[in-house]
Amino acid sequence: HRARIKALTILGETGFCHGQLAEAKSRMEEAEQLARNLGTTQTVIWALCQQSEISIAQGYLQRAYNLQDKALQYAQERQLEELPLTEFIYRIRSQVLWEWYRLDGAEQACHRGLQILNGRDEHLKLQCLILQAKIAQSRGQKERSQQLIEQIQKLLQGQDYHSDWLANAHATLLSYWDSCGDHQAIEAWLADAPDLAEPDLATPTNHFAQCHARNRARAYTSLGRCRQAIELLNRIQQEAV
Secondary structure (H helix, E strand, C coil): CHHHHHHHHHHHHHHHHCCCHHHHHHHHHHHHHHHHHHCCHHHHHHHHHHHHHHHHHHCCHHHHHHHHHHHHHHHHHCCCCCCHHHHHHHHHHHHHHHHCCCHHHHHHHHHHHHHHHCCCCHHHHHHHHHHHHHHHHHCCCHHHHHHHHHHHHHHHCCCCCCHHHHHHHHHHHHHHHHHHCCHHHHHHHHHCCCCCCCHHHHCCCCHHHHHHHHHHHHHHHHCCCHHHHHHHHHHHHHHHC
Protein backbone atom coordinates (compact mmCIF):
# COMPACT_ATOMS: atom_id res chain seq x y z
CA HIS A 1 0.00 0.00 0.00
CA ARG A 2 2.82 2.43 0.83
CA ALA A 3 4.49 1.72 -2.51
CA ARG A 4 1.18 2.35 -4.33
CA ILE A 5 0.65 5.62 -2.49
CA LYS A 6 4.15 6.77 -3.41
CA ALA A 7 3.62 5.76 -7.03
CA LEU A 8 0.32 7.63 -7.18
CA THR A 9 1.86 10.86 -5.85
CA ILE A 10 4.70 10.59 -8.37
CA LEU A 11 2.25 10.00 -11.22
CA GLY A 12 0.17 12.92 -9.95
CA GLU A 13 3.14 15.29 -9.89
CA THR A 14 4.25 14.06 -13.32
CA GLY A 15 0.79 14.68 -14.73
CA PHE A 16 0.82 18.15 -13.19
CA CYS A 17 4.14 18.97 -14.89
CA HIS A 18 2.83 17.65 -18.23
CA GLY A 19 -0.29 19.78 -18.00
CA GLN A 20 -2.55 16.74 -17.58
CA LEU A 21 -4.41 18.40 -14.73
CA ALA A 22 -7.54 16.22 -14.55
CA GLU A 23 -5.44 13.05 -14.43
CA ALA A 24 -3.07 14.59 -11.87
CA LYS A 25 -6.02 15.53 -9.68
CA SER A 26 -7.45 12.00 -9.87
CA ARG A 27 -4.10 10.45 -8.88
CA MET A 28 -3.73 12.78 -5.91
CA GLU A 29 -7.27 12.13 -4.72
CA GLU A 30 -6.64 8.38 -4.78
CA ALA A 31 -3.32 8.84 -2.97
CA GLU A 32 -5.07 10.95 -0.32
CA GLN A 33 -7.74 8.31 0.31
CA LEU A 34 -5.23 5.45 0.55
CA ALA A 35 -3.01 7.52 2.85
CA ARG A 36 -5.98 8.26 5.12
CA ASN A 37 -6.81 4.55 5.29
CA LEU A 38 -3.23 3.71 6.16
CA GLY A 39 -2.76 6.64 8.56
CA THR A 40 0.15 8.13 6.60
CA THR A 41 -0.50 11.63 7.86
CA GLN A 42 2.13 13.65 6.01
CA THR A 43 1.14 12.08 2.70
CA VAL A 44 -2.49 13.08 3.30
CA ILE A 45 -1.41 16.70 3.81
CA TRP A 46 0.90 16.59 0.80
CA ALA A 47 -1.81 15.13 -1.45
CA LEU A 48 -4.27 17.83 -0.35
CA CYS A 49 -1.68 20.55 -1.01
CA GLN A 50 -1.06 19.17 -4.47
CA GLN A 51 -4.79 19.03 -5.20
CA SER A 52 -5.02 22.67 -4.14
CA GLU A 53 -2.18 23.66 -6.48
CA ILE A 54 -3.79 21.75 -9.34
CA SER A 55 -7.06 23.58 -8.68
CA ILE A 56 -5.23 26.91 -8.81
CA ALA A 57 -3.70 25.92 -12.15
CA GLN A 58 -7.20 25.07 -13.40
CA GLY A 59 -8.49 28.45 -12.22
CA TYR A 60 -10.72 27.03 -9.46
CA LEU A 61 -9.61 29.24 -6.60
CA GLN A 62 -12.54 28.51 -4.29
CA ARG A 63 -11.94 24.78 -4.63
CA ALA A 64 -8.26 25.38 -3.89
CA TYR A 65 -9.19 27.37 -0.78
CA ASN A 66 -11.54 24.62 0.43
CA LEU A 67 -8.82 21.99 0.00
CA GLN A 68 -6.49 24.16 2.07
CA ASP A 69 -9.16 24.22 4.80
CA LYS A 70 -9.24 20.41 4.74
CA ALA A 71 -5.45 20.20 4.96
CA LEU A 72 -5.25 22.67 7.85
CA GLN A 73 -8.04 20.96 9.77
CA TYR A 74 -6.36 17.58 9.29
CA ALA A 75 -3.01 18.98 10.50
CA GLN A 76 -4.62 20.64 13.53
CA GLU A 77 -6.50 17.50 14.55
CA ARG A 78 -3.21 15.57 14.57
CA GLN A 79 -1.17 18.37 16.17
CA LEU A 80 1.01 18.76 13.08
CA GLU A 81 0.62 22.53 12.79
CA GLU A 82 4.38 23.16 13.13
CA LEU A 83 5.27 20.63 10.45
CA PRO A 84 7.37 22.35 7.72
CA LEU A 85 4.89 21.03 5.16
CA THR A 86 2.19 23.14 6.82
CA GLU A 87 4.05 26.25 5.65
CA PHE A 88 3.19 25.14 2.12
CA ILE A 89 -0.52 25.29 2.92
CA TYR A 90 -0.32 28.79 4.34
CA ARG A 91 1.81 29.94 1.42
CA ILE A 92 -0.63 28.79 -1.27
CA ARG A 93 -3.49 30.14 0.86
CA SER A 94 -1.77 33.52 0.84
CA GLN A 95 -1.51 33.29 -2.94
CA VAL A 96 -5.25 32.65 -3.34
CA LEU A 97 -6.15 35.46 -0.93
CA TRP A 98 -3.84 37.83 -2.83
CA GLU A 99 -5.57 36.85 -6.09
CA TRP A 100 -8.89 37.83 -4.42
CA TYR A 101 -7.30 41.08 -3.21
CA ARG A 102 -7.94 40.11 0.39
CA LEU A 103 -4.59 41.56 1.37
CA ASP A 104 -4.94 41.42 5.17
CA GLY A 105 -5.77 37.72 5.06
CA ALA A 106 -2.98 37.09 2.55
CA GLU A 107 -0.48 38.82 4.84
CA GLN A 108 -1.65 36.86 7.89
CA ALA A 109 -1.31 33.53 6.06
CA CYS A 110 2.13 34.52 4.82
CA HIS A 111 3.21 35.55 8.32
CA ARG A 112 2.03 32.20 9.70
CA GLY A 113 4.09 30.42 7.08
CA LEU A 114 7.18 32.38 8.05
CA GLN A 115 6.57 31.56 11.73
CA ILE A 116 6.69 27.86 10.90
CA LEU A 117 10.02 28.39 9.08
CA ASN A 118 11.62 30.23 12.01
CA GLY A 119 14.91 28.59 12.96
CA ARG A 120 15.20 26.85 9.59
CA ASP A 121 17.42 27.68 6.63
CA GLU A 122 16.83 31.24 5.39
CA HIS A 123 16.63 30.17 1.75
CA LEU A 124 13.34 28.36 2.50
CA LYS A 125 11.68 31.72 3.16
CA LEU A 126 11.95 32.87 -0.46
CA GLN A 127 8.38 32.08 -1.48
CA CYS A 128 6.87 33.82 1.55
CA LEU A 129 9.03 36.88 0.94
CA ILE A 130 7.85 36.93 -2.69
CA LEU A 131 4.26 36.98 -1.48
CA GLN A 132 5.01 39.71 1.05
CA ALA A 133 6.53 41.79 -1.75
CA LYS A 134 3.46 41.26 -3.94
CA ILE A 135 1.21 42.35 -1.08
CA ALA A 136 3.34 45.43 -0.40
CA GLN A 137 3.26 46.36 -4.10
CA SER A 138 -0.53 45.93 -4.17
CA ARG A 139 -0.77 48.35 -1.25
CA GLY A 140 1.57 50.86 -2.87
CA GLN A 141 4.11 50.54 -0.05
CA LYS A 142 7.22 51.58 -1.98
CA GLU A 143 9.75 51.50 0.86
CA ARG A 144 8.63 48.11 2.13
CA SER A 145 8.55 46.76 -1.43
CA GLN A 146 12.14 47.85 -1.94
CA GLN A 147 13.27 46.21 1.32
CA LEU A 148 11.60 42.92 0.39
CA ILE A 149 12.96 43.00 -3.17
CA GLU A 150 16.47 43.43 -1.75
CA GLN A 151 15.93 40.43 0.54
CA ILE A 152 14.69 38.34 -2.39
CA GLN A 153 17.70 39.30 -4.52
CA LYS A 154 20.04 38.42 -1.67
CA LEU A 155 18.47 34.97 -1.28
CA LEU A 156 18.67 34.33 -5.02
CA GLN A 157 22.42 34.87 -5.01
CA GLY A 158 24.32 31.62 -4.74
CA GLN A 159 21.23 29.43 -4.28
CA ASP A 160 20.05 26.72 -6.66
CA TYR A 161 16.27 27.13 -6.49
CA HIS A 162 13.66 25.05 -8.26
CA SER A 163 12.42 26.47 -11.57
CA ASP A 164 9.01 27.17 -9.99
CA TRP A 165 10.52 29.32 -7.24
CA LEU A 166 12.72 31.20 -9.71
CA ALA A 167 9.76 31.95 -11.98
CA ASN A 168 7.77 33.39 -9.07
CA ALA A 169 10.71 35.46 -7.86
CA HIS A 170 11.45 36.86 -11.32
CA ALA A 171 7.79 37.79 -11.86
CA THR A 172 7.84 39.86 -8.66
CA LEU A 173 11.18 41.49 -9.49
CA LEU A 174 9.94 42.45 -12.96
CA SER A 175 6.72 43.90 -11.57
CA TYR A 176 8.72 45.99 -9.09
CA TRP A 177 11.21 47.23 -11.69
CA ASP A 178 8.38 48.12 -14.06
CA SER A 179 6.63 50.14 -11.33
CA CYS A 180 9.89 52.01 -10.73
CA GLY A 181 10.59 52.49 -14.45
CA ASP A 182 13.93 50.72 -13.97
CA HIS A 183 14.47 49.66 -17.58
CA GLN A 184 18.16 49.06 -16.97
CA ALA A 185 17.37 46.31 -14.43
CA ILE A 186 14.88 44.74 -16.83
CA GLU A 187 17.41 44.79 -19.68
CA ALA A 188 19.98 43.16 -17.38
CA TRP A 189 17.45 40.50 -16.40
CA LEU A 190 16.62 39.77 -20.06
CA ALA A 191 20.31 39.27 -20.84
CA ASP A 192 20.51 36.54 -18.21
CA ALA A 193 16.91 35.25 -18.23
CA PRO A 194 16.10 31.51 -18.35
CA ASP A 195 16.50 30.22 -21.90
CA LEU A 196 13.08 29.29 -23.27
CA ALA A 197 14.79 26.91 -25.69
CA GLU A 198 15.87 24.66 -22.82
CA PRO A 199 14.06 21.28 -22.84
CA ASP A 200 12.03 21.92 -19.68
CA LEU A 201 10.86 25.35 -20.92
CA ALA A 202 10.57 24.84 -24.69
CA THR A 203 7.15 23.21 -24.29
CA PRO A 204 5.45 25.17 -21.49
CA THR A 205 2.97 22.57 -20.30
CA ASN A 206 3.21 23.42 -16.59
CA HIS A 207 2.61 26.48 -14.46
CA PHE A 208 6.25 27.37 -13.92
CA ALA A 209 7.32 27.02 -17.57
CA GLN A 210 4.35 29.22 -18.49
CA CYS A 211 5.42 31.72 -15.82
CA HIS A 212 8.98 31.88 -17.20
CA ALA A 213 7.56 32.67 -20.63
CA ARG A 214 5.17 35.30 -19.23
CA ASN A 215 8.09 36.87 -17.41
CA ARG A 216 9.94 37.35 -20.68
CA ALA A 217 6.75 38.79 -22.23
CA ARG A 218 6.45 41.18 -19.25
CA ALA A 219 10.02 42.32 -19.80
CA TYR A 220 9.43 42.86 -23.52
CA THR A 221 6.28 44.88 -22.77
CA SER A 222 8.03 47.05 -20.16
CA LEU A 223 10.71 47.85 -22.75
CA GLY A 224 8.19 48.63 -25.48
CA ARG A 225 8.98 45.48 -27.48
CA CYS A 226 5.31 44.61 -27.77
CA ARG A 227 5.50 42.60 -31.01
CA GLN A 228 7.88 40.12 -29.38
CA ALA A 229 5.65 39.96 -26.30
CA ILE A 230 2.54 39.21 -28.36
CA GLU A 231 4.28 36.51 -30.39
CA LEU A 232 5.44 34.80 -27.21
CA LEU A 233 2.06 35.10 -25.49
CA ASN A 234 0.31 33.62 -28.53
CA ARG A 235 2.67 30.65 -28.43
CA ILE A 236 2.16 29.86 -24.75
CA GLN A 237 -1.59 30.45 -25.08
CA GLN A 238 -1.71 27.72 -27.74
CA GLU A 239 0.02 25.35 -25.32
CA ALA A 240 -2.29 26.30 -22.46
CA VAL A 241 -5.36 25.49 -24.53
